[in-house]
Amino acid sequence: MPNLRSIEKNLRPVLFYGNNPLSLLGGALTTASALVLVGFWVVTIFGHGGPSNPYVGLIFDLCLPGLFILGLILIPIGIVLRRRRLIATDQVPATYPQIDLQNPVFRRGIEIVVLATFINFVIVGTASYRGVAYMDSAAFCGTSCHVMKPQWTAYQASPHSHVECVECHVGTGMKSYVQAKVNGTKQLVEVAFDTYPRPVTAPLNALRPARETCEECHNPTHFAGEKLIVKTTFGDDEKNSVTRTVLVLHLGGVDSLSHRSGIHGHHLDHYEYVSTDPDAQHIIAVTATNPNGTSTSYVDSSWKGPISGYTRTMDCMDCHNQATHVFQTAEDAIDEAMVDGTPNPSLPFVHKEGLVLIQATYTSQAQAGQKIVSGLDDFYRTQFPQVWSTQRPLVDAAAKRLVAVYDRNVFPSMKVTWGTYPNNIGHMDFPGCFRCHDGSHVSKSGKTLSNDCGLCHNLLAVDETNPRVLNDLSLQNELHLQ
Numbered sequence: 001m002p003n004l005r006s007i008e009k010n011l012r013p014v015l016f017y018g019n020n021p022l023s024l025l026g027g028a029l030t031t032a033s034a035l036v037l038v039g040f041w042v043v044t045i046f047g048h049g050g051p052s053n054p055y056v057g058l059i060f061d062l063c064l065p066g067l068f069i070l071g072l073i074l075i076p077i078g079i080v081l082r083r084r085r086l087i088a089t090d091q092v093p094a095t096y097p098q099i100d101l102q103n104p105v106f107r108r109g110i111e112i113v114v115l116a117t118f119i120n121f122v123i124v125g126t127a128s129y130r131g132v133a134y135m136d137s138a139a140f141c142g143t144s145c146h147v148m149k150p151q152w153t154a155y156q157a158s159p160h161s162h163v164e165c166v167e168c169h170v171g172t173g174m175k176s177y178v179q180a181k182v183n184g185t186k187q188l189v190e191v192a193f194d195t196y197p198r199p200v201t202a203p204l205n206a207l208r209p210a211r212e213t214c215e216e217c218h219n220p221t222h223f224a225g226e227k228l229i230v231k232t233t234f235g236d237d238e239k240n241s242v243t244r245t246v247l248v249l250h251l252g253g254v255d256s257l258s259h260r261s262g263i264h265g266h267h268l269d270h271y272e273y274v275s276t277d278p279d280a281q282h283i284i285a286v287t288a289t290n291p292n293g294t295s296t297s298y299v300d301s302s303w304k305g306p307i308s309g310y311t312r313t314m315d316c317m318d319c320h321n322q323a324t325h326v327f328q329t330a331e332d333a334i335d336e337a338m339v340d341g342t343p344n345p346s347l348p349f350v351h352k353e354g355l356v357l358i359q360a361t362y363t364s365q366a367q368a369g370q371k372i373v374s375g376l377d378d379f380y381r382t383q384f385p386q387v388w389s390t391q392r393p394l395v396d397a398a399a400k401r402l403v404a405v406y407d408r409n410v411f412p413s414m415k416v417t418w419g420t421y422p423n424n425i426g427h428m429d430f431p432g433c434f435r436c437h438d439g440s441h442v443s444k445s446g447k448t449l450s451n452d453c454g455l456c457h458n459l460l461a462v463d464e465t466n467p468r469v470l471n472d473l474s475l476q477n478e479l480h481l482q
């Protein structure tokens with residue numbers, strides 16, 4: 001028994017000094033957050049059925065443990081402060097009071113802790129539950145958090161609209177989990193203090209490697225072969241004349257003999273590049289290392305500075321940076337809408353006028369909504385009164401669709417407009433493939449990353465009214481239009 005007695009003796013001063021508001025609050029915070037945490041772990045073990053969400057982690061792995069530790073820190077601080085005060089006023093007792101539940105002083109202390117724990121438990125528990133339920137909802141990303149609005153809107157219209165944000169933004173494994181937590185916390189702080197960048201930047205290096213994300217679903221060696229692409233474009237003339245571009249893209253892949261071909265077949269090896277900007281739009285050097293260990297470096301011959309900057313190993317996202325957050329060009333957006341039938345190509349000059357309206361500068365989506373509608377209405381009322389009076393439903397539908405096209409791509413409040421986010425597939429609107437394949441990235445031995453027009457695709461028709469190849473393929477009547 002002597003052991004127990006000495007423990008009791010050592011405990012006495014702790015309990016004596018601990019009987020102060022600060023330490024009691026600390027004790028209550030610690031026990032309350034511990035209870036909520038244990039409750040959450042129990043729920044997790046038995047499964048809550050919902051999707052995993054980084055913000056659940058934010059609360060349960062950062063906030064609650066934070067409160068727990070805060071409570072633990074408050075206890076000794078309260079003790080030290082009370083001890084100092086008692087020493088200063090010479091009130092330290094000769095012997096510390098015995099631990100005795102009959103003692104009203106101890107009883108009061110314990111009652112306070114129990115009561116405060118209960119209140120804290122209710123507050124902390126309710127706040128955590130409500131916070132998680134709220135952040136779990138689509139509304140959190142889409143509507144409440146205006147910072148994410150452009151990415152959310154583009155996401156909803158993408159082929160990945162049923163893939164959870166976390167599937168791409170939070171990789172598997174402990175390291176990426178912690179990294180996502182740290183990033184998430186940083187972003188929450190930025191939003192709270194309104195210091196986040198507008199537009200939100202998308203540095204590729206901040207994302208998880210494709211191996212942990214895209215390749216969980218897509219097999220990188222899948223052989224895709226040749227891909228036929230038909231692009232329909234409308235003219236700026238009265239008839240909105242249709243032209244078509246037809247190309248066969250050499251997508252390639254890896255065959256059963258490990259032979260690599262085409263766009264997907266190459267770039268699977270270790271390609272490391274250096275860019276001068278975080279978005280990797282200006283690439284000054286790329287080193288291709290093949291499986292047999294040989295490597296070739298291609299350097300931009302027009303670059304006179306040192307070869308340093310942002311280094312990155314190429315993966316899916318260097319080309320498919322817009323696999324999900326697809327921001328269109330104004331031309332592509334209106335062409336796509338017109339292929340879909342609205343704005344209807346029978347309306348004179350609707351392509352030209354529509355482009356002007358969606359490309360004008362507005363202060364908000366609300367203002368754009370009004371001005372685009374009134375602008376198109378004015379145009380037909382003054383220029384084509386006949387069309388305006390007989391085809392009003394078509395004009396109204398066209399205006400409505402133009403507003404939708406604008407709202408899908410332009411977000412004045414986030415400083416996101418046409419072309420803010422580059423798309424790295426292709427080379428017509430952004431540097432894309434030509435960041436490396438521009439014909440001026442040259443190796444020491446004089447080998448050039450070619451920009452030969454036949455390297456990546458066969459161009460079967462470029463902006464032709466009636467491409468023969470579509471007739472040959474019996475596709476001339478496809479694509480909704482005759």
Ligand code: HEC
Pocket residue numbers: 141148151152155160163164165166167168169200201202203204206207317320321322323324325421422
């Ligand atoms: C299929 C994968 C994928 C999914 C699903 C996805 N994203 Fe992204 N996200 C990306 C890629 C790739 C980029 C980088 C784009 C670039 O560099 O141009 C990105 C960039 C972003 C950015 C720009 C800033 C940054 O962190 O780099 C935000 C914000 C964002 N995503 C939010 C979301 C939200 C919110 C969701 C769910 C509604 C979501 N993402 C779902 C792949 C994805």
Ligand code: HEC
Pocket residue numbers: 159160163164167168210213214215216217218316317320323
């Ligand atoms: C959770 C699974 C999943 C993840 C992770 C994922 N994808 Fe997909 N992806 C899909 C599915 C399913 C489709 C097909 C959707 C459809 O056909 O509508 C698709 C379609 C695509 C397409 C074709 C788009 C089109 O217009 O036809 C591309 C390109 C693509 N994904 C690239 C990526 C890239 C790059 C990443 C990583 C940033 C990625 N995916 C991550 C499931 C996933």
Ligand code: HEC
Pocket residue numbers: 210214215218219220224227229249251263264267315316317318319320425426
């Ligand atoms: C060098 C650039 C590049 C890289 C790297 C790349 N892709 Fe692609 N990918 C393309 C191009 C170009 C297309 C065709 C785009 C189109 O259909 O308009 C494409 C098409 C696709 C498609 C659609 C295929 C179809 O049949 O329509 C999928 C899925 C895809 N890529 C997934 C991936 C994944 C996963 C990775 C990483 C392992 C990857 N890509 C790496 C350039 C690239």
Ligand code: HEC
Pocket residue numbers: 250262263266267271273283286287288296298314318319424425426432433434435436437449455456
């Ligand atoms: C970061 C630089 C970089 C970017 C961006 C890039 N490539 Fe490449 N590409 C390379 C390198 C390096 C090679 C391999 C050269 C070698 O074999 O030494 C290559 C090879 C190729 C090849 C095979 C060429 C051959 O000789 O058979 C094709 C096709 C190709 N790329 C298409 C594309 C397409 C399409 C895009 C855009 C969607 C693209 N690349 C973007 C660096 C790049």
Ligand code: HEC
Pocket residue numbers: 229231245247249425426427428433434437450451452453454455456457459462
């Ligand atoms: C490094 C690969 C590569 C090279 C070299 C290349 N292209 Fe392309 N090109 C692409 C890709 C990828 C696309 C996009 C296909 C898509 O829209 O998905 C494209 C698209 C196009 C389009 C259709 C674009 C549109 O939006 O209408 C035209 C036209 C075109 N290329 C012309 C050329 C010409 C001319 C050359 C020679 C100077 C050339 N390309 C060289 C990869 C390449």
